[in-house]
Amino acid sequence: MSAIEVDDLSVRYGAATALDGVSLRVAAGEMVALVGANGAGKSTLLNALSGVVRSARGSIKIEGRFAHVPEGRQLFPELTVDDNLRLGAYRTRERDTAWVYRLLPELERTAKQPAGSLSGGQQQMVAIARGLMSQPDVLAVDEMSLGLAPLVVGKLSQILKQLNAERGLAVLLVEQSARVAFSLCTRAYVLASGRIVGSGASETLAGSSLVESAYLGRAS
């Protein structure tokens, strides 16, 4: 069973084509990476999954609840961490934050602080926690590692792995850092100029020249 099924998806911004016939699958409980250079269309794909941008063509099917942790954290900076988390449960109305604090104990002591006052790593943790508050079956995380120290990225990766193992959470990890993506996900797609130019097991992709070509704009 697929958690996400995207078929032949195209998205346009005016005359510019951001996504061109993209097809992608994430099985229930699977961790899949989507890698590609800046501007390849990765964030657009997630925004299409969230319904923030409209597709020009194609179909999107999502099984169960979907949560999107956007690029750049996108917290509500003047609201407290606790408020940010409770807003994550806007759809489900299950606003008890205790279970998320149990999962991410580091956040509990920052609960009453404005989210904007936290460090980058803590903010990313809040962003993921806010996504989790909607009790998703599938979590899409956009550029989790961007601007964060390797130690923090390691910690966040561990949290995602734990959620995947313990709760069967499917993860679609959108990353510019192919190294982070391949180490965390078993399967990956490579996006270049709005098109999927390769897919397969992370191990295989990591060893191929395809990813490098995609990042350097040589993929076709």
Added chain:
Amino acid sequence: MNAFLSYVLHGIAVGCGFALLASGIIIIYRVTRVMNLAQGTFGVMAAFTASSLLGAGLQHGVSEILAVSLAALLGVVTGVVAIGKRGTTPQAALIATLGLGILGYAVEILVWGDQPRSFAGLGGSFELFELELPKQYALVAAVTVFVFVLLEVFFERTYAGKVLTACASNPYAARLVGISIVRMGLAAFALAGALGGVAGVLLTPLSPMSYDSDVLLFINGFASAILAGLKRPVLALGGGILLGVAEALVAGYAKASYQSAFALGLTLLILVVQGARRTLVRSFED
């Protein structure tokens, strides 16, 4: 000294009304980025409605509440026209609110005529600092403080208040967690309508309203909102009172007709100073 004090106290009472209008302007602006030019119309409509209901024999209190409810409804209608269509830019919405304000003139003249209207507020007077003051001043101040306490509780303590703050803080993130920005924008318009209505029914006993009083109400509300930095609705209380007192002093020691020019001049000055500071910050960031 007595004259000075009486100007200040009059300024505080009128400033409370400005503050209520300003808080409405700020709430709409924060949630939707739209500058609502019809904010004064909510006040005039509520004032006229209250005067008609009181004239028809309805009790004080009931009339004012019904008038404020109508203003809230007008807020929603304004919101639907201004931001109801997906993708409407704040600039286009601003023009829509201007159009609705002008339409408001036509409706007001058609229903109530073009003569100023008023109604008696709280009768009698009280003594403060050896000054005889109308009780309506005390009512205006008490209701305003009560409304601002309610606003503070709403935005700081309730989930609905946090949802509105979230829309103002980061509309993209708000959409991602499932909040409908348009629906929350309409809620902001309704709240602002009610706040404008409260200002209208409180100020009318102090000075009669005419169909075009909305311009004056908007200018003063806008100036107070700018004084408050267009940030937290609660700060508008300070902005409104500051402006009310300053205008009362201008009217007392110079000329009453200078009041609006003063409000506009002050607004312009603050905008220029803020604009210059922002440019400076940007040039450092670049």
